[in-house]
Amino acid sequence: MNIVYHAKSKTFHLYNDRLSYIMTVLRNGHLGQLYCGARIHDREDFSYFLEFAPRAMSACPYENDRSFSLEHLRQELPSFGTGDYRDGAVEVFQEDGSRLTDFHYVNHQITPGKPKLNGLPATYTESDGEAMTLLVTLRDDLTGVTAELSYTIFRDFGALARSVRYSNKGDRPVTLTRAMSLCLDLPDCDYDWLQFSGCWTRERKPVCRRPEQGITAVGSRRGHSSHEQNPFVVLKRPTADEDQGEAFGLSLVYSGNFLIQAEVDAHSTLRLLAGIHPEGFGWLLKPGESFQTPEAVLVYADRGLGDMSRTFHRLYGRRLARGVWRDQPRPILINNWEATYFDFNEDKLLRLARQAKDCGIELFVLDDGWFGRRTDDRAGLGDWTPNPARLPNGIQGLAEKIEALGMRFGLWFEPEAVNKNSAMYEQHPDWLLATPGRTPSQGRYEYLLDFSRPEVVDNLHAQMAAILGGAKVSYVKWDMNRSISECYSAALPPGRQGEVYHRYILGVYDLYERLTKEFPHILFESCASGGGRFDPGMLYYAPQCWTSDNTDAVERLRIQYGTSFCYPVSSMGAHVSAVPNHQMYRVTPLETRANVACFGTFGYELDLGRLSGEELGEIKKQVAFMKEYRALLQFGDFYRLKSPFEGNTAAWMTVSGDKRRAVVGFYRILNTSNDAYTRLRLRGLDPDRLYRIKGTEACHYGDELMRAGLITSDSTAGEQYGVVKPCTDFISRLYILDAAD
Numbered sequence: 001m002n003i004v005y006h007a008k009s010k011t012f013h014l015y016n017d018r019l020s021y022i023m024t025v026l027r028n029g030h031l032g033q034l035y036c037g038a039r040i041h042d043r044e045d046f047s048y049f050l051e052f053a054p055r056a057m058s059a060c061p062y063e064n065d066r067s068f069s070l071e072h073l074r075q076e077l078p079s080f081g082t083g084d085y086r087d088g089a090v091e092v093f094q095e096d097g098s099r100l101t102d103f104h105y106v107n108h109q110i111t112p113g114k115p116k117l118n119g120l121p122a123t124y125t126e127s128d129g130e131a132m133t134l135l136v137t138l139r140d141d142l143t144g145v146t147a148e149l150s151y152t153i154f155r156d157f158g159a160l161a162r163s164v165r166y167s168n169k170g171d172r173p174v175t176l177t178r179a180m181s182l183c184l185d186l187p188d189c190d191y192d193w194l195q196f197s198g199c200w201t202r203e204r205k206p207v208c209r210r211p212e213q214g215i216t217a218v219g220s221r222r223g224h225s226s227h228e229q230n231p232f233v234v235l236k237r238p239t240a241d242e243d244q245g246e247a248f249g250l251s252l253v254y255s256g257n258f259l260i261q262a263e264v265d266a267h268s269t270l271r272l273l274a275g276i277h278p279e280g281f282g283w284l285l286k287p288g289e290s291f292q293t294p295e296a297v298l299v300y301a302d303r304g305l306g307d308m309s310r311t312f313h314r315l316y317g318r319r320l321a322r323g324v325w326r327d328q329p330r331p332i333l334i335n336n337w338e339a340t341y342f343d344f345n346e347d348k349l350l351r352l353a354r355q356a357k358d359c360g361i362e363l364f365v366l367d368d369g370w371f372g373r374r375t376d377d378r379a380g381l382g383d384w385t386p387n388p389a390r391l392p393n394g395i396q397g398l399a400e401k402i403e404a405l406g407m408r409f410g411l412w413f414e415p416e417a418v419n420k421n422s423a424m425y426e427q428h429p430d431w432l433l434a435t436p437g438r439t440p441s442q443g444r445y446e447y448l449l450d451f452s453r454p455e456v457v458d459n460l461h462a463q464m465a466a467i468l469g470g471a472k473v474s475y476v477k478w479d480m481n482r483s484i485s486e487c488y489s490a491a492l493p494p495g496r497q498g499e500v501y502h503r504y505i506l507g508v509y510d511l512y513e514r515l516t517k518e519f520p521h522i523l524f525e526s527c528a529s530g531g532g533r534f535d536p537g538m539l540y541y542a543p544q545c546w547t548s549d550n551t552d553a554v555e556r557l558r559i560q561y562g563t564s565f566c567y568p569v570s571s572m573g574a575h576v577s578a579v580p581n582h583q584m585y586r587v588t589p590l591e592t593r594a595n596v597a598c599f600g601t602f603g604y605e606l607d608l609g610r611l612s613g614e615e616l617g618e619i620k621k622q623v624a625f626m627k628e629y630r631a632l633l634q635f636g637d638f639y640r641l642k643s644p645f646e647g648n649t650a651a652w653m654t655v656s657g658d659k660r661r662a663v664v665g666f667y668r669i670l671n672t673s674n675d676a677y678t679r680l681r682l683r684g685l686d687p688d689r690l691y692r693i694k695g696t697e698a699c700h701y702g703d704e705l706m707r708a709g710l711i712t713s714d715s716t717a718g719e720q721y722g723v724v725k726p727c728t729d730f731i732s733r734l735y736i737l738d739a740a741d
Ligand code: GLA
Pocket: 337, 367, 368, 412, 479, 481, 527, 528, 529, 530, 546, 549
């Protein structure tokens, strides 16, 4: 890993084993992009990467040079309106009404390690040797605004992190109306664009399209990263697949409104932009003030999508997630939501906890409904004190009883929300996000608190800290169950209303930061009606996230598969729930429900009291299995094998770092009759090592399993009387491979 500056050619080359990123100072002082891709040799001068041709109809800054036009140059901080007709990375609204800027190079600094981003989540290093950072300062002379572009290259990951800090060093106020985190101009557009889209209970389905001349984009203006789109896209060569080919993964470490877009121009160059959604955004920068953009992370892989995903998994699992739980196998939990919904009291909870304990479950999580006036979803949000009618001994008393059983205790909060039927609203009606003169919309009877106001964050902090400090709480599920609407803060002047969405998220981050610092032992799980805020920003505070409110095993296969393109298994909350499933009304075998959930942070969410002795026996075995294998399942190298979006079967596997152990999950959705034999070509094994398949006599070399495949045929391939278990719909199997030596 290194960052080299070639003074003569004014060229920067950032590289590690996997990737090179090369920039130069252009003739007009702007920062130009020369190359981004697989590692190449360093050279004094790469200026031949700049293609110039005098093109008709181009606006050119130099009278005597028709070949130099911003419209055709690849740039790092472009802005619209000065001859570049593509969308820009920055826009500064000035007092005279102009929006033009001319950011030119001033100086740069190369430092070991990676500086923190104040108030924002970001990847980090644990020692200076892990990364190097280049800070390039550009300035727009007329406004005095500087842009400090930060590029971090990691030693151990084929990844580059980029963000921008704007400072108003002039003497007049300006408003930033566009402040993207990353701009990458690529010389061709021969890519497939992969986005991860869906909606509530159907999150993160991979959707592939071809960027054509014009704009291909995903984004959110819902105030959270959203169920509908994820702040993550992939540009892959059309021939690339899981095992081979080039792919760029672009991920924004942010939980609010975002935009990621690819703009293809008339000459087939592609501009990738990622950052806070400019629509509705405006940040007043008075003289002396600064604005820090969120961080964008670019991963380059030349060995396919699997390789790209594993880079994200390692980077986000180890250098974005933080805290004592980061590297620890996660507790097996039982959550009472789908077991009781709002219908519970202390006795009922304790009964469930005792049954769970009997199965070996380690953590009892009390979900929604324990506080204030809340007995259904119409009241109580905002008042985080226990309801004595339901919990006569309070949270403290309940937690003590759970601990006395030998389990840990966890608790649900939805700190950002408020019901009108609450003491909080009665005392602070102006703390709602609401536009003057307009009726605020409700969502699930709830409104959002104005987290852009420090006093609101302080209030929630005091309420939550009192509960967490007053009882033995080991886990917190932080929910958020509606999108922002009528966004407006009563505390900000009209000229600052464009700041509210971002200030809201900064308030959320602030509360998370305070609580995770004060209660470092607590495992936080983020949630937004399931997967509405499954993003890297949240992972910085909460190492796991409730992946989706859909707990049906078949749907979960798809959701977890799509989620795995960017996010590690250790981040995916996954529970075994009741059948018929509460979202899909589908009946799947208990075994399959567990076989899907074990590729996640495993738990149960059902009334154990309704299960038969046989089923409880099966659960005990599942829990014991998970205890033995969770470190491997959650922290091993994850390989997608068969997509549930492409056929009737799906498969994935996890391999230990030393390649001595692997777990393969194989799933058949509908039963078939008289079907073909099936083989599953495994991935990631040591080709020269012999593996024993647990529960059988079979022993195979890694190369056999990867080239010829694991034979997964069952009784659907012809009649096999008495040989294997009869098949039904939704069957699944786990194969455990252990090194035979
Ligand atoms: C959201 C969450 C669920 C549950 C309910 C409680 O929908 O995603 O898991 O906590 O809220 O109201």
